[in-house]
Each structure stands twice: as structure tokens, then as C-alpha cells.
Amino acid sequence: MYDDLNLYIDGAWRAASDGGTRGVHDPATEDQLGTIAVATEADLDAALSAAQAGFAEWRRVGTWDRGAALRRVAQLIRDRTEDIARVMSLETGKPLAEARGETRAAADQFDWYAEETKRIYGQIIEGRTPDSRMQVIYQPVGVVAAFSAWNFPALLPARKIAAALGAGCAVIVKPAGEAPGSCAALVQACHDAGIPAGAVGFVTGNSQMIAEKLVRSPIVRKVSVTGSVPVGKEILHLAADGVKKVSMELGGHGPVVVFDDVDAEAVAEACANTKFRNCGQVCISPTRFYVHESKYDRFATRFAEVARGLKLGRGLDDGVQMGPMANRRGLTTIGEMTADALDRGAELLAGGQRPKDLNHGYFFEPTVLGRVPDDARVMIDEPFGPIAPITTFRDYDEVIARANSLPFGLAGYVFSNDLARATRAWEDLEVGMVGVNEMLLATAEAPFGGVKESGMGREGGSLGLMDYLDPKYVKIKLAPKD
Known part of the structure; x- marks a missing residue:
């Protein structure tokens, strides 16, 4: 075997x-x-x-x-x-x-x-x-x-x-x-x-x-x-x-900027499915979700629905969509990040704990946190696991400054149907790779x-x-x- x-x-x-x-x-x-x-x-x-x-x-x-x-x-x-x-x-x-x-x-x-x-x-x-x-x-x-x-x-x-x-x-x-x-x-x-x-x-x-x-x-x-x-x-x-x-x-600590001219539910579904791929243990994973305040409720609601609907289990079992974390130290870190965010006033929208029906292994529920403050640990340190912090923004300059505020610069994501605004955003993000209305970046023919x-x-x-x-x-x- x-x-x-x-x-x-x-x-x-x-x-x-x-x-x-x-x-x-x-x-x-x-x-x-x-x-x-x-x-x-x-x-x-x-x-x-x-x-x-x-x-x-x-x-x-x-x-x-x-x-x-x-x-x-x-x-x-x-x-x-x-x-x-x-x-x-x-x-x-x-x-x-x-x-x-x-x-x-x-x-x-x-x-x-x-x-x-x-x-x-x-x-x-x-x-x-x-x-x-x-x-x-x-x-x-x-x-x-x-x-x-x-x-x-x-x-x-x-x-x-x-x-x-x-x-x-x-x-x-x-x-x-x-x-x-x-x-x-x-x-x-x-x-x-x-x-x-x-x-x-x-x-x-x-x-x-x-x-x-x-x-x-x-x-x-x-x-x-x-x-x-x-x-x-x-x-x-x-x-x-x-x-x-x-x-x-x-x-990395990939910022996702969701502007006010998109279908919030569709974008949330794409973001959630990508976020929890490989149990969130992806270096270019979307990890900080900045959603325009006018779209927040619809985005956060759909994101949490997708998270709650994922089937957890052993990777070899039929129908499993998310497996365990790779080791115990990662499991501990995600638990600590969740608790820290909640202590700082974030809302728990989905998950937040180890699943009760999986008594062995390093499983953690797909976790969605809403209205997370920028000083929460999950917004500062790379969250290498199944945890998604969502917050809001009002204007362009504000969100770009927040997205660029960390020492990381691997990948970033922009969702907008306004060509001029999307272009400005991908140019202004301080990262090596950007997905515009797209989340799957890695491919053999492109530089990573x-x-x-x-x-x-x-x-x-x-x-x-x-x-x-x-x-x-x-x-x-x-x-x-x-």
C-alpha cells in the first residue's frame, strides 16, 4: 500500500x-x-x-x-x-x-x-x-x-x-x-x-x-x-x-479585492471552492477577502453556504471534497487564529472547530469569518489552512493600501467587470501573480x-x-x- x-x-x-x-x-x-x-x-x-x-x-x-x-x-x-x-x-x-x-x-x-x-x-x-x-x-x-x-x-x-x-x-x-x-x-x-x-x-x-x-x-x-x-x-x-x-x-497571503460591479454570489462561490482546495494549504490560496461594503452580505452568505456544504473525509473515500490538514502543528495554528479573530470581534459564519464525526486525523471544519479586523492574526500571518477571513472596504485607494500592507507578495486576485478599474488594480497590487476574474493561476507555461x-x-x-x-x-x- x-x-x-x-x-x-x-x-x-x-x-x-x-x-x-x-x-x-x-x-x-x-x-x-x-x-x-x-x-x-x-x-x-x-x-x-x-x-x-x-x-x-x-x-x-x-x-x-x-x-x-x-x-x-x-x-x-x-x-x-x-x-x-x-x-x-x-x-x-x-x-x-x-x-x-x-x-x-x-x-x-x-x-x-x-x-x-x-x-x-x-x-x-x-x-x-x-x-x-x-x-x-x-x-x-x-x-x-x-x-x-x-x-x-x-x-x-x-x-x-x-x-x-x-x-x-x-x-x-x-x-x-x-x-x-x-x-x-x-x-x-x-x-x-x-x-x-x-x-x-x-x-x-x-x-x-x-x-x-x-x-x-x-x-x-x-x-x-x-x-x-x-x-x-x-x-x-x-x-x-x-x-x-x-x-x-x-x-504568501493572497488578497482578493471584490469590487461593486460583480455578481457577488457567483464570485463568492468561485472564491470558496478555490479557498478550500487542498484544505487551504496552497501558497497562492486566496486568504484575505476585501469585499465592497455594498456586496458584503450577499458575498459572505454564499461563501459560508459553500463552506458548510463541503464533504470532509479521507482523500481516498468517494465524494470527499476536503481532506485533513497535513500535520498537527497546522491544525493548532488554525484553531488559534480562529479564536483570536473571534476575540477581536469577528463573526463566525461557518465552521470554527474540529468536526465531531471525525475522531482521528488532523481535520478542521471549513471556516468562514466575517467582518474581520485588520489587526487579527489571520489577516497578518499566512493562514495555511481552511480558514477564510472576509472584511469590507469603501474606496479604491483604501483597499489597495490594505492589500499591499503586508511583507508578502506572491499572488493576488481582482474581481471587476470595469476594465479600467481592474487594470489599475492588477497593476497596483504588489504581487508576482494576479488573477483577474480568475483564481487558477498555476500552469506549466507561465512563470510562478x-x-x-x-x-x-x-x-x-x-x-x-x-x-x-x-x-x-x-x-x-x-x-x-x-
Whole structure:
């Protein structure tokens, strides 16, 4: 049902050198599913050495052949969708339909970069003199250390692995310990597709030790992180000592601005269904709802109705629309945020507690809070869970200032049928991604990332490849004519 997982080093799966393991648990039942290997420093040294050799081989593979290999990976992932989705649902609790969709999205990453690897274009610069030639080429940065999160355990590492391989880099991926199985399946697909030994590595265990070892190693020249803001800052400090190339997709707190010219009920339904996807554990989740005061009552009422109608349960069960949170610490945080908002005068419109009919697992009811003050914790700290705070606004300048008031800047959303106002709003929001009358932003062909403390660099799209490449400028002086 769930396999114990080893390390993947130099083209082979192997146990930790000292035999160490750690449990992986089902968040819906709290039962242990299996174990992961706990890498030692010796194991990481072996992974780094293998990656160095793998990079030397993989970077010399022609772009058409690289692309063909990545397409094979994509097809293998699609062929194994059911198996991968089942593992993902077990280790994250997300509904099986969501897990299938994520698995297909992970395959899309490999398909996209199978094509982009053939489009790493350089630049010709016109020389100032007839005997000079200037050009810019792009070369793979080298060995990449990639750190992924648990909320999308296949898609997030796929973005990193596919882009790194597409650029000609080698990559050592460290998935989240809560949900490593989906990433392991991607690595197995790379192995079966014929990606050379060492070009892809997979290590699990002590996150802090692994991060320090990999990021400090002179072999690693690029670091990619998806995680929380505090984790990102720690890794950024480590990378600075070695002047490493870094890209980071960190936390967010997505503002949603709902103007007075929209169908409030329809917008509320779209927002609620998106908010509670993956139990609200989505970095670009809509998390602060600013609704024009004339539309508040209808919006809040419909939002709460949708929340109360969601079916909770184990992700593998039929008809389940929302599973558990991934871990107990998140469950505790959402409970504390709810209590804090209510203490500050917010209205409880739906949920607010653990469901009485689910005695095991990390379940929390889809929770909707109305007229939430801006100083409530849920309006300031990222609420990574099934909690939706709604508040009101009166005029444009006021709501944009409130939406931009936090240090986060990942995603934002605007709902308006007025083209001029919607355009002003998406331009004025201080975020890396904006949905206008749309909430589903992530797709393989578009750049994904934020500004301010939400990160740097981009994953996905053509820009995602550039973070794994270094430009090299060449100037040539021609010999004099005879």
C-alpha cells in the first residue's frame, strides 16, 4: 500500500549508510504508512559526488536528446497517474481527484521543458569595429540543490527537476518528510526514462542537516527552495556564503479585492471552492477577502453556504471534497487564529472547530469569518489552512493600501467587470501573480513566483529555465586580412 523509501544516489536506490529511518504518517488516521531513510553526511557526500559526475555527462547531451528523455519522463508519470495519486492522497490527505490533477500537472512540467530545452537562445551583438564579433550564450549553472514542500508533493519538485534537467543541470532533490512518496515516483520515472546516473538524486532525513550540507558544498552552484519565509531566509543566509544562485518561492497571503460591479454570489462561490482546495494549504490560496461594503452580505452568505456544504473525509473515500490538514502543528495554528479573530470581534459564519464525526486525523471544519479586523492574526500571518477571513472596504485607494500592507507578495486576485478599474488594480497590487476574474493561476507555461518576502526568481514558463542558466559573453578579435 505504501512502500518504505530509500535514497536515490548514483542511479540506484539504497538505504542510509547507518540504516536510519523515520516514519511517514497518514494525516487522516495518524497511522504510520511507512518509513523514509535518514541520510547521513556520508550519504550526502556520495550524492554530491554522483551529481558532479552526472552533471559532466548530462550537460553534453544534445538538446533534442534531452527533450526526448524529458518527454519519456512525462509519459511515464501519466501512465502511473493512479498509483502516484493514491500515494499522494495517503500521505497528504488530499482528495483523490485533486491528487490525479496534480500528477498530471507534474507531467506537464516535463513536457514543457522537453520543448524549452531546445529554445535556449543566445544573442548576437553587433561589433563596433569590422574585425570584432560579440555574442552571448547560456550554459547550465551546474549542480542544483532543490528543496520542496509537502502541500504539492509532486508538482513542486517537478517544477525544479524538469527545469534543471532541461537546462542541462544535475539536481539533488530533498522532498518534505511528510510527503516524500510522490517525489520518489518522479525520480523513478527519471530513472526508467534513461536519465543518466547522478543527474538526479533524492535524499531524505534531517532537513536542517541536509540543507546545511548541500548548500555549503562547493559542488552545488544553484539552490531552489519552496517553503516558508523563515526557512527561505535561513537557506538564503547559507547560500550567501558561497555566492550561490538562488530562487525561492516562499509564503504568501493572497488578497482578493471584490469590487461593486460583480455578481457577488457567483464570485463568492468561485472564491470558496478555490479557498478550500487542498484544505487551504496552497501558497497562492486566496486568504484575505476585501469585499465592497455594498456586496458584503450577499458575498459572505454564499461563501459560508459553500463552506458548510463541503464533504470532509479521507482523500481516498468517494465524494470527499476536503481532506485533513497535513500535520498537527497546522491544525493548532488554525484553531488559534480562529479564536483570536473571534476575540477581536469577528463573526463566525461557518465552521470554527474540529468536526465531531471525525475522531482521528488532523481535520478542521471549513471556516468562514466575517467582518474581520485588520489587526487579527489571520489577516497578518499566512493562514495555511481552511480558514477564510472576509472584511469590507469603501474606496479604491483604501483597499489597495490594505492589500499591499503586508511583507508578502506572491499572488493576488481582482474581481471587476470595469476594465479600467481592474487594470489599475492588477497593476497596483504588489504581487508576482494576479488573477483577474480568475483564481487558477498555476500552469506549466507561465512563470510562478513572488516579490517582497514571498521570494525571488521564477518557476515555470520560459523564465523558469533561465534561473538554471548562466549567461556567458564572448568577444572575438579577428585576425587581420592577409
